[in-house]
Each structure stands twice: as structure tokens, then as C-alpha cells.
Amino acid sequence: MIQLKNLSKSYRVDGKDIPALKRIDLNIEAGEIFGVIGHSGAGKSTLIRLINLLERPSGGTVLLGDIDLTTLSTAELRLERQKIGMIFQHFNLLSAKTVANNIAFPLQVAGRLNKTEIQQRVAQLLELVGLSEHADKYPAQLSGGQKQRVGIARALANNPKLLLCDEATSALDPQTTQSVLQLLLEINQKLKLTIVLITHEMDVIRTVCDRVAVIDGGETVEMGPVTQVFLHPKHPTTRRFVFESEHVDENKQFEDFAHVPGKIVRLTFIGESTYKSLLGDMARDFGIDFSILAGRIERIKGTACGQLTLAFTGADSGIAAALARFTAEGIDFEELRAC
Ligand code: ADP
Numbered sequence: 001m002i003q004l005k006n007l008s009k010s011y012r013v014d015g016k017d018i019p020a021l022k023r024i025d026l027n028i029e030a031g032e033i034f035g036v037i038g039h040s041g042a043g044k045s046t047l048i049r050l051i052n053l054l055e056r057p058s059g060g061t062v063l064l065g066d067i068d069l070t071t072l073s074t075a076e077l078r079l080e081r082q083k084i085g086m087i088f089q090h091f092n093l094l095s096a097k098t099v100a101n102n103i104a105f106p107l108q109v110a111g112r113l114n115k116t117e118i119q120q121r122v123a124q125l126l127e128l129v130g131l132s133e134h135a136d137k138y139p140a141q142l143s144g145g146q147k148q149r150v151g152i153a154r155a156l157a158n159n160p161k162l163l164l165c166d167e168a169t170s171a172l173d174p175q176t177t178q179s180v181l182q183l184l185l186e187i188n189q190k191l192k193l194t195i196v197l198i199t200h201e202m203d204v205i206r207t208v209c210d211r212v213a214v215i216d217g218g219e220t221v222e223m224g225p226v227t228q229v230f231l232h233p234k235h236p237t238t239r240r241f242v243f244e245s246e247h248v249d250e251n252k253q254f255e256d257f258a259h260v261p262g263k264i265v266r267l268t269f270i271g272e273s274t275y276k277s278l279l280g281d282m283a284r285d286f287g288i289d290f291s292i293l294a295g296r297i298e299r300i301k302g303t304a305c306g307q308l309t310l311a312f313t314g315a316d317s318g319i320a321a322a323l324a325r326f327t328a329e330g331i332d333f334e335e336l337r338a339c
Pocket residue numbers: 011012013018019020038039040041042043044045046047
């Protein structure tokens with residue numbers, strides 16, 4: 001659906017070129033929800049604005065399907081952009097227009113439908129985002145969540161193939177964030193719409209994304225399925241996101257366990273294995289003991305996942321047999337301390 005190839009962007013500040021993005025390569029598949037996470041200044045906004053060419057890249061290509069957007073004339077680009085909808089952190093609604101007229105606006109600009117057809121399309125979109133009763137209100141009369149729903153309806157007006165979300169829930173409270181994310185999931189499934197979102201919030205990625213790219217200093221430092229990236233974070237930036245979201249100081253976590261005897265192991269469960277009663281069985285079968293040092297179970301895009309940090313005590317052979325059992329059951333483990 002979208003391929004970014006060797007994409008870079010520099011801004012000229014005080015006569016010097018300051019790189020904001022460096023050699024980005026991304027393939028985004030049709031129908032997926034792809035997240036880009038990074039701290040402030042990482043280059044997220046620049047990246048999303050390069051996808052629809054709101055910013056011109058300094059180098060590289062942006063392919064939408066097989067069309068290289070960087071080679072198009074202004075008129076051709078305007079047409080291609082109709083395949084791309086966008087929503088924003090601060091909604092960017094027209095305050096002097098009603099909800100219905102905000103949604104009608106891109107349809108009027110595109111000029112393909114007559115007045116009655118536009119009214120019908122607006123009614124459909126209002127229903128899709130759950131705002132049919134608010135058609136005649138003005139943006140100032142709506143809550144933040146409702147304003148973002150108008151933003152979504154407006155972005156979908158011309159039946160785009162791709163929806164870009166620029167920190168779309170960052171101005172919303174946690175409950176409203178969840179309801180907007182559920183709406184995004186619903187339209188992704190119902191309309192088979194590809195979604196690219198940028199955020200600095202792990203929870204947003206965990207709730208809706210299939211794959212994630214972590215960017216730092218204008219570069220992609222880690223990328224993959226969300227479960228893989230967040231359960232086995234490798235790059236320090238990804239690790240920081242994961243540990244921050246768990247309120248754990250990665251550097252100090254072992255200080256608490258210094259007095260605990262035994263081999264310390266972190267187990268990672270994904271899907272079915274999360275709920276198996278393996279630990280008790282294993283302790284009995286191999287005559288070993290364990291204490292739980294830390295643990296959590298969460299859902300990553302609907303899949304149950306768990307991580308448990310355990311200290312095993314007992315005979316070395318028993319512990320080795322237990323670890324072999326985990327491998328046989330498809331459970332990943334990482335040895336954090338030998339004994
Ligand atoms: P993020 O969205 O991750 O916070 P941005 O893409 O906004 O990051 O910014 C990436 C880098 O590019 C930052 O160092 C920022 O200061 C710089 N930058 C962004 N936009 C401009 C601009 N219009 N002019 C100059 N520098 C910019």
C-alpha cells in the first residue's frame with residue numbers, strides 16, 4: 001500500500017541543513033494498522049507529513065500503490081491525496097461550519113457528487129461515527145471525543161484507502177481515547193482501511209496496531225509486530241517506552257531482588273499459553289521451587305500476553321528440566337541472573 005524508500009528530510013535552519021529524518025525504509029501493507037512511536041522531536045510528525053507530501057522529502061521516494069507521489073504535478077498530487085484521509089491532534093475543524101457542513105466540505109471540494117448525494121453521504125458518515133443527532137451543532141458545542149469523530153467522518157468522506165492519524169488521541173482523556181481507538185478499529189475492519197498513526201503513547205499502539213516502528217533521532221531503531229517489539233524490546237529507546245509504561249526503572253529493577261536467592265528468569269507468554277497452569281506442574285514434576293518477583297498480564301490488540309519474572313531454587317538439573325519444559329511449550333524465557 002505504501003512504501004517509503006530511503007526517505008530523508010532536512011530542515012534549513014540559520015543557513016544549515018538539520019536532518020529530521022534519515023534514510024527511512026517502511027512497507028505498510030494494505031489493511032493493517034501501522035503505528036509509529038517516538039519521543040518528542042524523534043521525527044514522527046515529519047514522517048506522517050511526508051506520506052501525503054504535506055512536506056517534500058529531501059531524498060527518497062513515497063510510493064502509494066505503484067505511484068511515486070514525489071514525481072507528480074500539483075494537480076496529479078491533489079487527486080492522489082483524495083485517497084488519503086488525515087486526522088489531527090487538535091481536530092482542525094472549521095468553527096463557522098456545522099458538523100454536517102464540516103463533513104460535506106471535502107466532498108464539495110472534490111466536486112464529484114451533487115447536493116443530494118452529498119447529503120446522503122454525510123448522513124452515512126454521521127451514522128458511522130455515531131453523531132447523527134449532532135449534525136446541526138457547531139464544533140464549539142461538542143466534546144473533544146465528538147470533535148475527533150467529526151474529524152474522522154470528514155477524513156473518510158471521499159472513501160480514502162489510507163487514513164493518517166497525527167497524535168489523534170493525544171488531546172483526549174483516557175476514556176475518550178479508548179472510544180476513539182475502538183472507532184478506528186471498527187472502521188479498519190468494516191472498510192478495510194489502512195491506517196498509519198503516530199503517537200508517543202504505548203497504550204495507543206498496544207490497543208490498535210498490528211505492527212510498530214520505533215523512531216529515534218530521525219531513524220527507525222526497531223520495527224515489527226507489536227507483540228514482538230513490546231515483549232522483547234531490544235533498542236534502548238524501545239526498552240524505555242516499555243519500562244516507562246510499566247513504571248519500572250530498568251536500571252534499578254535488580255536492586256530489589258539482590259537478596260532473593262536462585263536463578264532469575266523472565267518468562268513471556270503469548271496467547272493460549274498465558275493461562276496454562278504450567279508453573280505448579282513443573283515445580284511438582286522437577287522438585288524445584290519458585291518465587292514470583294514481578295508479573296503482568298495484558299492484551300496487545302486483543303491477544304493475551306503475560307510476563308513473569310521468577311526466582312527458581314532447587315537442583316540445577318531440576319531447573320534445567322523446567323526451562324526445557326518452557327521451550328517445549330513454546331514459552332520464551334530470558335535468563336536475567338544465573339544464580
Ligand atoms: P516529533 O513529531 O517526533 O515530535 P518532528 O517531526 O516534529 O518530531 O521534528 C523532528 C525534528 O525536526 C525536530 O528536531 C524538530 O525541531 C525539527 N523540525 C520539525 N519541523 C521543523 C521545521 N518546520 N523547521 C525546522 N525544524 C523542524
